[in-house]
Amino acid sequence: MNKKLAFIGAGAAAEAIIAGILRAKIVASEQIIVTNRQNEDRLKELAKRYDVKYTTDASEAIQFADIILLAMKPYDLHDAIDSWKKEVRDEQMIISILAGVETAQIADLIERPVPVIRAMPNTSASIGFAATALSSGKYAGKEHLELAGALFQTVGITSVVPEKDMHTITALSGSGPAFIYYMVEAMEKAAIELGLDNQLARKFVIQTVLGAGHMLQITKEEPERLREQITSPQGTTEAGIKVLENHHFQRVVSECIKQAKERSEQLGRK
Ligand SMILES: NC(=O)C1=CN([C@@H]2O[C@H](COP(=O)(O)OP(=O)(O)OC[C@H]3O[C@@H](n4cnc5c(N)ncnc54)[C@H](O)[C@@H]3O)[C@@H](O)[C@H]2O)C=CC1
Numbered sequence: 001m002n003k004k005l006a007f008i009g010a011g012a013a014a015e016a017i018i019a020g021i022l023r024a025k026i027v028a029s030e031q032i033i034v035t036n037r038q039n040e041d042r043l044k045e046l047a048k049r050y051d052v053k054y055t056t057d058a059s060e061a062i063q064f065a066d067i068i069l070l071a072m073k074p075y076d077l078h079d080a081i082d083s084w085k086k087e088v089r090d091e092q093m094i095i096s097i098l099a100g101v102e103t104a105q106i107a108d109l110i111e112r113p114v115p116v117i118r119a120m121p122n123t124s125a126s127i128g129f130a131a132t133a134l135s136s137g138k139y140a141g142k143e144h145l146e147l148a149g150a151l152f153q154t155v156g157i158t159s160v161v162p163e164k165d166m167h168t169i170t171a172l173s174g175s176g177p178a179f180i181y182y183m184v185e186a187m188e189k190a191a192i193e194l195g196l197d198n199q200l201a202r203k204f205v206i207q208t209v210l211g212a213g214h215m216l217q218i219t220k221e222e223p224e225r226l227r228e229q230i231t232s233p234q235g236t237t238e239a240g241i242k243v244l245e246n247h248h249f250q251r252v253v254s255e256c257i258k259q260a261k262e263r264s265e266q267l268g269r270k
Pocket residue numbers: 008009010011012013014035036037038039058071072073074076079080081097098099120121122123174175
């Protein structure tokens with residue numbers, strides 16, 4: 001891709017995308033510049049790790065870029081944009097990965113009809129396994145959506161969704177990996193408490209999650225059916241599931257996703 005990218009914000013999400021797109025070789029490291037609010041050491045770290053350019057001057061990053069990728073926290077957006085909004089050029093586009101924030105809010109802050117694509121990836125982008133949802137802002141054309149799509153397709157799967165669904169997507173797949181890791185932490189901890197060797201517990205829980213994911217994808221069976229195949233009458237799985245049921249596991253998970261979605265809505269309103 002013959003485009004230059006400026007990452008405004010250089011945290012975990014920016015790094016996952018940088019790692020993923022460089023790994024996929026869709027852009028070269030000299031086509032990427034990163035900047036953040038004040039932590040120059042972090043920029044140096046990224047420059048060293050990925051050979052990308054960095055600057056402490058946001059204007060320099062904006063001037064360099066064809067695509068401005070917003071990757072700061074939602075509540076830092078206003079301040080961040082303020083310092084360079086007048087420098088955005090007509091031929092540039094913005095991709096925002098900010099939770100909650102609508103494309104219209106970004107165009108309003110920039111005070112011009114700038115093409116904005118909203119994307120919600122996840123940290124699995126770093127290894128090419130992200131699930132990224134994309135929505136088009138009012139001033140974005142087909143070409144902008146295609147460009148963003150081409151970028152994120154190199155780091156996993158993509159789908160275009162109505163912008164109203166972005167809050168739910170953010171909960172499901174943006175935050176989703178953290179919920180899976182939390183489950184993994186708990187399973188591993190239990191196994192170790194029961195006397196299993198740490199490394200063995202880690203190795204087996206990883207393969208169990210991987211295997212379950214692949215089963216869902218390859219067999220295309222309903223998760224419920226796959227679960228039933230494991231659950232022998234009066235067996236071990238049934239005993240475990242009963243505990244989850246008694247503690248309203250499905251309700252807890254449902255509340256978790258709904259709460260994350262609500263938080264996304266709140267972040268957008270701030
Ligand atoms: N971490 C994740 O898994 C995902 C995060 N996101 C979104 O990505 C964004 C960043 O998240 P993280 O990387 O986790 O946060 P982070 O806290 O790791 O990084 C935020 C970065 O923004 C920079 N920043 C703050 N104010 C700035 C300013 N005025 N100008 C330029 N840079 C500024 C910070 O210096 C830092 O480098 C958030 O809006 C989040 O909703 C989206 C998908 C997944």
